[in-house]
Amino acid sequence: MDTARGWIRTCRSLCVLTGAGVSAESGVPTFRGPQGLWKEKDPMSLATPEAFAEDPKEVWEWYQWRRQRIRGCAPNPGHAALAAVEAAKPDFLLVTQNVDGLHRAAGSRRVAEIHGSIWVVRCTGCGAEREERDDFPELPPRCDGCGGLRRPGVVWFGEMLPREESDAAMEMLSRCEVLIVAGTSAVVAPASGYAALARRHGARVIEVNPDETPVSGICDATIRGKSGDVLPALCYPRSS
Ligand code: NAD
Numbered sequence: 685m686d687t688a689r690g691w692i693r694t695c696r697s698l699c700v701l702t703g704a705g706v707s708a709e710s711g712v713p714t715f716r717g718p719q720g721l722w723k724e725k726d727p728m729s730l731a732t733p734e735a736f737a738e739d740p741k742e743v744w745e746w747y748q749w750r751r752q753r754i755r756g757c758a759p760n761p762g763h764a765a766l767a768a769v770e771a772a773k774p775d776f777l778l779v780t781q782n783v784d785g786l787h788r789a790a791g792s793r794r795v796a797e798i799h800g801s802i803w804v805v806r807c808t809g810c811g812a813e814r815e816e817r818d819d820f821p822e823l824p825p826r827c828d829g830c831g832g833l834r835r836p837g838v839v840w841f842g843e844m845l846p847r848e849e850s851d852a853a854m855e856m857l858s859r860c861e862v863l864i865v866a867g868t869s870a871v872v873a874p875a876s877g878y879a880a881l882a883r884r885h886g887a888r889v890i891e892v893n894p895d896e897t898p899v900s901g902i903c904d905a906t907i908r909g910k911s912g913d914v915l916p917a918l919c920y921p922r923s924s
């Protein structure tokens with residue numbers, strides 16, 4: 685822990701990769717747990733373009749349910765610690781797989797949301813995109829402009845990552861001195877390969893997760909614990 689804290693304190697260039705685990709203590713369910721299920725359905729079968737093509741109403745009902753749950757959630761001390769450490773670093777990027785917007789709500793500014801945002805809604809007809817936080821009275825929602833079907837502005841399994849976010853992430857992973865990987869099971873590509881990429885380019889990799897993951901073996905430090913406890917301990921300078 686002390687060694688890892690030292691790496692974070694002294695580096696100039698810091699990258700952080702987060703996943704659903706970082707929001708778990710805020711009450712947002714992760715996908716891979718009993719809480720993540722909806723009507724006994726596996727999220728992996730709903731978060732796909734095929735599911736949307738087949739039954740857009742059902743996919744939207746699931747998103748509306750998730751949006752309602754997330755609306756009542758606030759950032760936790762893990763989010764706050766990452767926003768604080770950003771302020772101290774000239775070169776910083778927070779790469780998140782989370783779609784809940786809690787990093788920005790905590791004050792993080794240099795954020796690449798590589799899986800999009802659950803608050804953004806995009807028209808499949810004309811491409812118009814808007815942030816919209818309220819519930820839709822009728823599902824699936826339709827576009828005012830072209831009447832097309834609107835979809836959640838998130839990246840589904842099998843889809844490409846948004847170009848700008850993904851490029852920014854790759855560039856940062858090739859130049860950062862330290863990478864923190866927090867709250868991700870590291871099984872969803874391409875983020876699953878990010879730790880190895882950073883390491884190949886010489887970064888120290890620190891994992892924060894209560895459980896072992898497929899990337900644990902290549903990390904320079906693994907800290908087993910909840911991100912709401914561990915990230916504040918790692919990121920704030922000791923008050924002595
Ligand atoms: P995941 O559900 O696959 O894995 C969550 C990881 O977090 C696990 O390794 C678990 O051990 C760990 N974890 C659980 N509680 C934790 C805590 N308190 N502190 C630290 N770690 C904790 O999540 P993933 O790797 O992000 O992949 C799932 C995909 O689903 C992502 O692509 C993401 O876009 C999406 N998703 C997003 C949200 C969100 O926005 N909050 C929620 C669920 C799923």
Ligand code: ZN
Nearest residue numbers: 807810827830
């Ligand atoms: Zn449209």
